[in-house]
Amino acid sequence: NAGVTQTPKFQVLKTGQSMTLQCAQDMNHNSMYWYRQDPGMGLRLIYYSASEGTTDKGEVPNGYNVSRLNKREFSLRLESAAPSQTSVYFCASLTGTGYEQYFGPGTRLTVT
Amino acid sequence: RKEVEQDPGPFNVPEGATVAFNCTYSNSASQSFFWYRQDCRKEPKLLMSVYSSGNEDGRFTAQLNRASQYISLLIRDSKLSDSATYLCATEYGNKLVFGAGTILRVKS
Numbered sequence: 001n002a003g004v005t006q007t008p009k010f011q012v013l014k015t016g017q018s019m020t021l022q023c024a025q026d027m028n029h030n031s032m033y034w035y036r037q038d039p040g041m042g043l044r045l046i047y048y049s050a051s052e053g054t055t056d057k058g059e060v061p062n063g064y065n066v067s068r069l070n071k072r073e074f075s076l077r078l079e080s081a082a083p084s085q086t087s088v089y090f091c092a093s094l095t096g097t098g099y100e101q102y103f104g105p106g107t108r109l110t111v112t
Numbered sequence: 113r114k115e116v117e118q119d120p121g122p123f124n125v126p127e128g129a130t131v132a133f134n135c136t137y138s139n140s141a142s143q144s145f146f147w148y149r150q151d152c153r154k155e156p157k158l159l160m161s162v163y164s165s166g167n168e169d170g171r172f173t174a175q176l177n178r179a180s181q182y183i184s185l186l187i188r189d190s191k192l193s194d195s196a197t198y199l200c201a202t203e204y205g206n207k208l209v210f211g212a213g214t215i216l217r218v219k220s
Contacts, residue, residue: 042212099144099203103155
């Protein structure tokens with residue numbers, strides 16, 4: 001039982017490049033989330049998926065797209081990376097019995 | 113006003129001390145509250161859930177004050193290993209809203 005996994009762990013992009021961050025969970029959770037964490041800003045929600053087939057914007061969705069590929073996988077895409085997207089990105093999934101979220105290990109992204 | 117606010121600290125305390133953090137929230141409709149612990153360069157990990165007035169787990173006690181809209185985390189007999197950032201979160205719809213975190217440094 002791996003919990004929530006994310007790939008890659010680290011990535012450096014040039015401005016304008018695109019990439020997809022992958023997230024998978026093996027806990028059979030319905031809801032999945034993408035956050036970014038910046039110093040002094042805490043965790044900010046980018047997008048979330050309450051169930052397979054649905055996605056919704058969070059607090060900071062601009063510049064990102066998501067795909068809920070199936071119940072296990074939720075990917076985050078940066079179409080044209082900008083230096084302001086330099087951050088640590090966390091994926092999380094939510095238990096069905098409460099609101100406890102479990103996080104993946106994060107992806108450290110630098111955009112130059 | 114931010115939805116969830118925390119004192120960023122840092123709180124510098126000696127081993128064995130008791131330390132408490134508060135977290136205020138603005139959404140009076142929130143029913144579920146959480147404390148997460150985050151170590152440097154790691155993901156947040158759930159420490160405690162608070163669904164009613166409070167919760168206790170060993171040296172850790174979380175309390176909820178709905179009238180004043182804050183939750184607190186009390187750590188007794190602090191250990192060096194308690195050094196971390198503590199994030200509070202409240203439920204909002206089917207999402208969690210996080211505070212920016214409080215840094216705790218326990219020193220020998």
